Amino acid sequence: MTKAEKTALIENLTAEFKASNAIAVCDYKGLTVKQLEVLRANAREQNVKVHVIKNTLALIALKNFGVEGLELKENNIFVWGEDQISLAKTICKFSDSVGGKLVVKSGYFEGEIVDAKHIEAVSKLPSKEELIGMLLSVWTAPARYFVTGLDNLRKQKEA
Structure with missing residues (x-):
């Protein structure tokens, strides 16, 4: 060289x-x-x-x-x-x-x-992508639980 x-x-x-x-x-x-x-x-x-x-x-x-x-x-x-x-x-x-x-x-x-x-x-x-996934999971949890609760209430009323 x-x-x-x-x-x-x-x-x-x-x-x-x-x-x-x-x-x-x-x-x-x-x-x-x-x-x-x-x-x-x-x-x-x-x-x-x-x-x-x-x-x-x-x-x-x-x-x-x-x-x-x-x-x-x-x-x-x-x-x-x-x-x-x-x-x-x-x-x-x-x-x-x-x-x-x-x-x-x-x-x-x-x-x-x-x-x-x-x-x-x-x-x-965790990598950047994994952290974003974790954050999105936390953000969507309240809506997910609300929808699950409504679905359970609907099933209970039908029964």
């Missing part, structure tokens, strides 16, 4: 990191190429990006973005996106499907450096 290519990659990464709300750093030792392709496909469905990046280039891009304190050692795969819940769910679900070969090391969620436990906890939260 030439210096110009590295500079362009760093600028691109910095811009993408700035546009995202969540960044996760994972260890991918032991994963096959097919498994990584499955991870990328799952991530694409959730509008999450997955790339293997050299640690030095990633550190420079993160530093340009204003993130300091992430330790990058050994092999790392970077996962980032706008929605931290979908990112965490994608990573944890995939990790479970491959027997824990994908290990979450750390991350950067909404301006804070977080550990693997935090990312796992976020993955257990």
